[in-house]
Amino acid sequence: MKKTKIILILVLMLMLIFTACAQQTPVEEPDVEEPSSEEPVEEPEEIEKLSIAIVSPSSINDFAFTQSIYDAMLALQEEYGEDTIDFVYSENMFIVDDAAAAIRDYAASGYNMVIAHGSQYGSSLQEIAPDFPEVSFAWGTTVDTFGQDNIYAYEAASHEGGYVNGVMAAMLTESKVIGVVGPVETGDAKLYVDGFVAGVKATDPDIEVLVTYINNFSDVALAAETAETQIAAGADVMTGTAQMVVGAIGKIQENGGYWFGTQADQADFAPDTVVASQVYHWEVVLKEMIGLRSEGTLGGQSFVANLANGGQVMAFNPNIDIPEEVMEAAQAAIQGIIDGTITIELP
Amino acid sequence: MKSRLNAILDALLPLLATIAALLVGAIMLIILDVNPIVAYSALLNGAFGSSNALAETLVKATPLLLVGLGICIAYRGNVINIGGEGQMIVGAIVATWFGLRYTNMPGWLMITLAMLLGALAGAVWGGIPGVLKAYFNVNEILSTVMMNAIAVQLLNFVLTGPMIDPIQSEKASQIPQTARLEEAYRLPRLVPTRLHLGALIAVGLAILVYFLLWRTTLGYRIRSVGQNKFASRYAGIKVERYVIIALMLSGALAGLAGVTQVYGVNFRMITDGSTSGFTGRAGYNGIVAALFGSLHPILTIPASILFGALLVGANTMQRVTQVPSALITALNGLVVVFVVSSEIWRKKRQQKRLTVAIEDQVFDEFSNEIPGHSVEEAS
Amino acid sequence: MISDLFSLTVLLGIISSGIRLATPYLFASIGEAFSQRSGVLNLGVEGQMILGAFTAFYVVMNTENLLLGVLAAMGVGALMGLAMGFVSITLQAQQGISGIGFYLFGLGMSNLLFQLLVGTVETVSGFPKVPLPILSDIPVIGKLFFDHNILVYLAFLLVPIASFVLNKTNLGLKIRSVGENPEAADSLGVSVSKVRYFTTIFGGAMSGLSGASLSIALLNVFQLGMTAGQGFIAVALVYFGAWRPWGVLAGALLFSLVNGLQLWIQVLGINIPSEFAVMMPYILTIFVLTLSRSKYGAPSALTKPFEREG
The missing domain is CATH 3.40.50.2300 (Response regulator)
Structure with a gap:
């Protein structure tokens, strides 16, 4: 019986090795083959x-x-x-x-x-x-x-678009409370959120910005509940970043507030709610x-x-009647960031 | 002669089931307008097609084997440990902290200490559900699921704060990762690929776990508690103690898996806010690998390689055929379901043979001899 | 700042968050409780949930028929339950692991179908809030408890019904006996596998419904991987509730209320790292269970396949 076991393991091992070798010998092909078949020639200028x-x-x-x-x-x-x-x-x-x-x-x-x-x-x-x-x-x-x-x-430079969003959000909030839903406090998300907060504070330092990181990129339900919580705490304008925020957008929409987007143009998702989105190009x-x-x-x-080189563009939602002074402030912020008259203070 | 054939058939069963699952997957591929032959030859090639591919498969198999060994122990003690993810993370955090904190040590010393510490941390993380189960009647599935979630948040916390790479903490982007371990601390590589010493250590541990379970009193007691709690208590075994030990050993091996991922593969810890970014789902996949190996430590070696090959090969297949990666996840699930279902044929044949020797004790002797005995006993 | 936590707004906020967050857990956990009471552990709840969530979303997107969406989600869940039943009852496979297989399958399939059939994140108009007449006019409490969508009421209603079925009906007796002592049940003429098939299919349908409650009632959106591990929590809550519907309710509410609380802690700016706030529901659930020193044991035949002697 003992032997059986040893033989068995050997057989399995051998099988694996055989498959390996069998695959190795008959010319390296399938995966290398396809797009590289024509070696690109270096052609400067073009x-x-x-x-x-x-x-x-x-x-x-x-x-x-x-x-x-x-x-x-x-x-x-x-x-x-x-x-x-x-x-x-x-x-x-x-x-x-x-x-x-x-x-x-x-x-x-x-x-x-x-x-x-x-x-x-x-x-x-x-x-x-x-x-x-x-x-x-x-x-x-x-x-x-x-x-x-x-x-x-x-x-x-996601803080730039964040800043512009923040300026607009500060002017649109009536309750003077703004909610932010973030994933993990790091990277692109942190940069955007910090820029957003800076934009709000630069416009009206008295506004309270509630920032919640839910430490998760996929929990849509928790993002939605975060929005509910922030709305209950008075938020009428919100923003947030990463893929789970769709839950939060739905909630601010239900409550008739405004949303500011980032990473993709979210206007199609909630045409009556998304004021502007920072879009990466x-x-x-x-x-x-x-x-x-x-x-x-x-x-x-x-x-x-960034905003200056067009790698980042503010997409304003045409469905929303953005007050003129808000639009002007946004354009001024964009211009200020581009020509350097506005420096965004990050924490 | 006949029993030998049977044994070989038994051992090949997971392989056959995998092939069956892939055949079902072929239908899905055809629907997606992908030639299954092209796809599967890419899969095979990606897993075994070159020495580098083979090495990648083995690298993938290493944490599966380590976690799987822990699962073997836990299942023998009749506890279900689905906390491998959390145990890996905690083991890795502690070992990484140690490696970054104490510099200029001889490499072998650091690696040994880091592994011991990581295993210890994993044992503690696994031991908590053990204590809760043994003394407070808290089910281990509940506690290990919760402990996984807690470990992820712990990881997010240390990588965005206390343990963040000093270079990153100065930058605006603040990538949540630790600094890199110094070169001397990295696990030696075996051939000029990414294959590292951890793979050999895992195989060594498989043999050790085998001896532990079937050649030591400790192993005997774990198994007997797993088989019949009441009889064991009657026989004077402190049941609670062995439940805790089984979960601690299981956690220690998972913790070690976490250490090898850092010291052998990534040389630092990185988080994406979920468990799997760092562990590669090995905490779950290790359970599957252990079952592929019929919850037997030695058979878990080829089983881990098979499952590792599938994971590595499937990714290659995605690259070559450009199928959505979601298909790979679904296919992965199919393989698991098929393999786990195929067990019945092994059991059926075994039962035929068993009618000769029915008694439990004999059965126990028997399981000693035949690799991959009944799963029933373990569950 | 800490004192802010005790204001009425916060308290009401926590409770209403708790009610909403608990809804999907209730469906899935009660379904799972049934299948575990009959002896089948289904770890694939997460997969059934997300596939159910996608199905409901997709059907409602195309037909705008909410009832059809719910039924389709339950149907898909039931199909997954049937497959789970076949694998674990007829083929007697290791249940914990086959569940992981079904989880991966559901996750992958929902993702794949979403990419092929929908393509981009969209909203649907899901179940509206239905304020219950009279009851919803009660000050404070009315708005809190009686102004939700139908699936929320249904989830909470399911608790007494499930408890009644399990404890007071013939079906419940069969389920329990099959889970505790299948040999005895079998000798009394109860078909063990029939009962177990019933509970796994029912459990699957409930998980599908749980997914639907997210995608067409509470959130009205489908996003890849949106269940985010809730199916696993649902399984854990069955253990918390000691396989009893009322216990499951207690667990689901505790977990969800603490989750609501931690969101408020962050919103009120109480100074603890967000990671620790997020950890709270997990830690407290374990902690409460530890303190309660539950005397209930698992159904004796849980995870054990049944085979007639001889």
């Missing part, structure tokens, strides 16, 4: 044909962070044509380790550019990038390229990277999508 791969932590239709990069790729394709820009993606790579494997695999499979769209991927990128000197990597959202000349970094920074790449620079620079 945009080379690019195969781009995106790795992102949530879903491409999350209505938030990942959708923003996906939409940017569609915009790029629109502009350059599908023949020139061809892209693939791996979404929902919330497991950092899986994302690392995806980044490495795409780089090894002949993609010219791999976009790691999640600040948590940085550590992996730092390890992988040196192994693929021909491939450009882009890491967002951050400013850190690790000093490597094939990593681009990009981030959004990553294609602006991606175009710069692509341009540099065709000139032979594979990385080493960092980009910021």
Whole structure:
């Protein structure tokens, strides 16, 4: 009986090894084969044909962070044509380790550019990038390229749009209480929220801003209940960031208040409630990277999508009758941020 | 000769069930307009197709095996530990803190200490539900689910505050991660891939757990408490103590899994606000791996490799065919359901053989000999 | 600041949050209590919930028929329950683990179908609030307890009904006996597997309804992964409630009220890290259960497949 067991384990092990070897010998093909079959030729001055791969932590239709990069790729394709820009993606790579494997695999499979769209991927990128000197990597959202000349970094100055939203919110609130629903107090979310609070305080320091981080990116019910709580505490204007805020938007809508959006244009979601959204247009920074790449620079620079360069745009909801003075204040804030007369004080 | 064939069939059962599940998945692929042959050859290739792929599979399998070993112990003691996620996180937090706090130690010393500390932390995190179950009649499914949620918030707290990477704390973005461990503290790599020493340690522990369960008094008592609490108490075994020990050992192994993820793979901790970003769901998937291995420590080794291969290969398949990643999750679920359902055939055949020797004691002897004996006994 | 917590607004706020948050737990936990009382542990509640949430949302989006949405969600939940039943009753599979399989399947499928059929986050008009006549006019309390949507009332109504069915009816007796002593039940002519099939299907339907209560009643939106682990909490609450509907109600309310409380703590600006506030409901649930020293044990045949001797 004892022998049986040993034999059995050996058989299993052997099986596994056999499968491994059997797969190894007959030429490396399937996954390497597809988009890289035509090696792109370096053609300075003109945009080379690019195969781009995106790795992102949530879903491409999350209505938030990942959708923003996906939409940017569609915009790029629109502009350059599908023949020139061809892209693939791996979404929902919330497991950092899986994302690392995806980044490495795409780089090894002949993609010219791999976009790691999640600040948590940085550590992996730092390890992988040196192994693929021909491939450009882009890491967002951050400013850190690790000093490597094939990593681009990009981030959004989300506090700028947050500030503009905050200015408008401060002028629209009647109760002088504003609610904010955040996920985890970090990264893009924190930057946006801090900018928003700064905008409110700069407009009217007496307004009370209730900020709640629910420490979760997916619990829609808890986000909704946070909104209910803030509304009960007097909030009549709200904002929030990350994909679970759809629950909160619904609640402020029910109560006839206003909502300010970020990451994606949320006006379609609640046309009578969303006043304005800060929208990311990553294609602006991606175009710069692509341009540099065709000139032979594979990385080493960092980009910021902001109001000045159009990487960040305020989308005002045409369905809402925004009072003139509010609109003027918003435009003044945008102009002030662009020409530098407004400096946003972050905590 | 016949019994040997039976045993081989038994051991191959999870593999056959996996194939059956993938066949069902093929229908889904066809609906999505993807050629299943292309998809599955990508899967196989991604899991075993090159030395690097094989290494990735083994890297993935390591935490599954460690958690799975803990599950083997817990199930033998008739406790259900679904707190692996939390135990991994807590083990990793403590080990990472230690590695960042004490610099310039010899690598082997730090790695040993970190592993011990991580295991200890996991044991404490698993021990709490153990104590609650043994002395306060608090069901361990409830407490381990809750402890997972508490561990995530703890992780969010330390990574945005006390343990945040000093470089990040100065930047506006404040990525919630710790600093990187110094090079000397990283687990040695076995071949020029990401395969690290943790894999070997896990295999060693599998053998150790086997001996613990079937060759020591402690293991005997855990199993006997698991099989019949009342008879064990009657026989003078302090039942409460062994319930706690089973959960602590289970937690310790999960904690160790957390340590190997930091010291062997990521070299730092990162959070995305959920459990899985860091653990890769190993706390749950380890349970599945243990079952694939019929809750037997040695068989859990190939079972973890099989399940790890599936996870790694499926991701490759997504990249090659560009199917939505949601399909991969659904497929993963199908495999689990199929494998767990296939157990009945093993049981049926075993029962046939068992009609010869019915008594419980004999059964116990028997389970000693045949890897992957009845699941009934463990549940 | 702490004293602010005791104002009427806050107290009412906490209670109404508690009522809303408890609703999905009640459906799912009571369904799960039934299946556990008959001896089947279903860890796949989360998967049934999210697939139910998607189904309800999708049906209402296309037909604007709320009743149809509820029925479809329950139907899908029941189908998942049937599959769970087949795997754990007929094939006698390890229940804890098959549940994890169904969880992953439901999560993946809801996500996949959402991407293929809907594509972007949208709202639907779900169940409106129905103030109960007379009762809702009672000052303070009326607004708090009698101004909700139908599914909220239904969830709370389910508690006494479930308790009655379990304890006072023949069906309840069968369920309990099958869970405590299947051999004896079998010898009395009760079909163990029939009863267990019934409870797992019922449990699945309830989980589906629980998902619907989120997507077409409380939130009126579907977002990927929106149940966010609530299905697992629902299973845990069954243990809290010691498999009794009233106990489940106590657990669901405790957990949800503390959740409401922690939101107020953050809103009032009481200075504790938000992570610790979020932890509170989890810690307190364990703590209360520890103090209560529950004397109830699990149904003896829980997770044990039944097979007729001989």
